[in-house]
Amino acid sequence: MLSLYRRYADAILAVLPGNRLLALDALRGLTITAMILVNNPGSWSYVYGPLRHADWHGWTLTDLIFPFFIVIVGMSLQLSLQRQSAVANAVVIKQAAIRSIKLFALGVFLALFYYNFRDPAYSYIEQKLLTLRWLGVLQRIGLVYFFSVLIVLYCGTRGRIGWLVGLCALYLAAMWYLPYADAQANQFSGLLLFGNSFAAWLDHSVLGASHVYYRSATPFAFDPEGLWSTLPAIASCLSGVLIAQWLQTERSLVQKIRGLLLCGVIAVWLAELWHFSLPINKSLWTPSFVLLSSGYCAIALAACLWLCDVKRWRRWSAPFVVFGANAILFFMFAGLAARALMMLSVGDTSLHSWLFSALYQPLFGDYNGSLAFALSFLLLSYLLMHWCYKRGYIFKV
Template sequence: MLASVKGHCDAILASLPAQRLLALDALRGLTITAMILVNNPGSWSHVYGPLRHAEWHGWTLTDLIFPFFIVIVGISLQFSLQRQSSQGQHSQGQKSQANWQVIRHAAVRSAKLFGLGLFLALFYYNFADPAYSYLEQKLLTLRWLGVLQRIGLVYFATVLIVLYCGSRGRIAWLTGLCLVYLLGMLYLPYQDSQGNTFSGLLLFGNSFAAWLDHTLLGVNHLYYRTATPFAFDPEGIWSTLPAIASCLSGVLLAQWLQTERSLAHKIRGLLLAGVIAVWLAELWHFSLPINKSLWTPSFVLLSTGYCAIALAACIWLCDIKRWRRWSAPFVVFGANAILFFMLAGIMARALVMIPVGDGLLKGWLFNRLFQPLFGNLNGSLAFALVFLGLSYLLMHWCYRKGYIFKV
């Protein structure tokens, strides 16, 4: 059994191109695996604390997952653009043409990501309710923003900045985006429907970001529709600015890895930068709360710091110690991260669409199988782990067949 597992892992790793950074593939896979794990408990009423998001200010391990993915997008983007640049020197006119091609490709990719996000938002029908109206309860209340939509918007903005700015310009953009975000959140006044004026608040349903979502997108198209006095979205309009800063931080981490320094020196640099960033973020938390839903700059600093530490750990394991087999399953998930996210989203929605008895398939499985065997919390976690296991079988089949879903 152990020999077959080792052979399975070795076969996956042997298929990777020699020049790929295994640590980055492993971290991407770990991140998307964690995202699917926390998104699919057996019951939302029974979830261990670290697998939940913080209620408002503060953070849990779950809050780090999405920003990790955003930072990794930035790292991958820098590596990709650097490879394209190293393939040949261009004249000024050729460089402009090449940049335009990159921008056009990025625009198409971003539009696809946005469209896939909308598809997931629309992929639901309540078959258990004969009175359910898809038009009124889904189409007319479509949530415009979400995880994939944010990735698309952030990716496109980051491509533009990276193409036309050097290192100093990228740092300036990162800092400037966070500063503009803060100025809006702390100083721009806004009013509710009763004429009350607010400014500088970072409350659930009462902030400049919430007011902007409420005003521009409308109550019925936001995630937190019942929040008062303003409905808002955790992937909302204003918080996209610091999310772009998170992606730019990934670009800067990739630039550090592309230097001519030794691998050990790069690892020490990542660790040092990560520890300092986390320490500063925790100190900043006393005046500017760490908050994922608002994506505050202190949250940018914290999540980027921990991502740098995690990347350093993966590089140390994979390239210094040469302990690589553990990464193989995550390589499978990470190689097809968007497809994994889409298929997991479709399967999860199907489980709450199919009626069984007086309830739905997911509830039936949890109440009849997982909860009696493992209890409430462990049963809910076991459901998520089985969901991951079945997903792996499907994703490994795609990986073995060479089917990589490229947006």
């Protein structure tokens, strides 16, 4: 069995271009794998604590997944632009705009891909089109990517650091000091509460209460991928750009790994200290959360570099290379498949609920059954992603 896996892993890694940074590919694959795992439990009533998001302030391992992906976008952006140094800025900006629009459109498509066939009174127009959630994971990636491209193209290292710090400072200035009011003219300022912050007020006012994720939040409905929190999310992406710049220096690999570890540990330590005055909060994407998640991402990349390029232990990364090579396709397939399982019916319940209650729950119990369902979903997804990888099909936007 072990020799079979070795041959399988070697075949996957053999087709990677020689200039690819395997550690980054592996980290991207690990991140998207974790994202799909936590998004597809057998039942949301039975999810182990680390696989849930924090209720509000604070963090879990699950809270680190999306910012890891954003930081990795920044790393990939810097490495890509370095290879396109001879391309005119106008061309790069046009390509970035097209890619961002495609990502945004894919996110909207996912939001629209649902129909409740079990409810004869269900109105797709009223309950889906007219209440479309405009923002989401892919939409945020698209927005963050485009504005990060502009900053990287026209700013050097100091300018990028300045933008990173400036965006976080601007975000905090509004969150702490700008006054806002609810429908009853009650005035607020400086709050970081669920449904009561400047970011929540902005989402409620601009997007509307029926077009965000937390529609029932009071006094303001808001979105965890909302408008104002996009600013520090861009800062997260710029941290990835700076990490990639560090990797492009002339230092030895060991020095680069030590630098990543040192910066990562310091960033995490500072973020945890900052948490006492500025809570770490993913839904608000607070600057302390930027510092924490970017720090842990730097540590994770250092670990992958040590395993892949120092110890030369590479075979473990093969499945994650497959997932990471088609990260957007993987995310889209998982989203569509999960919605299809909810739409298809078995009797008066969804196929998803039936599979969990009739198969996984009796065999494995509540929590283990829910986890086993998510792992099965991953395995089936891998079969498709592996098929695409073997045939050289990479979905690019």
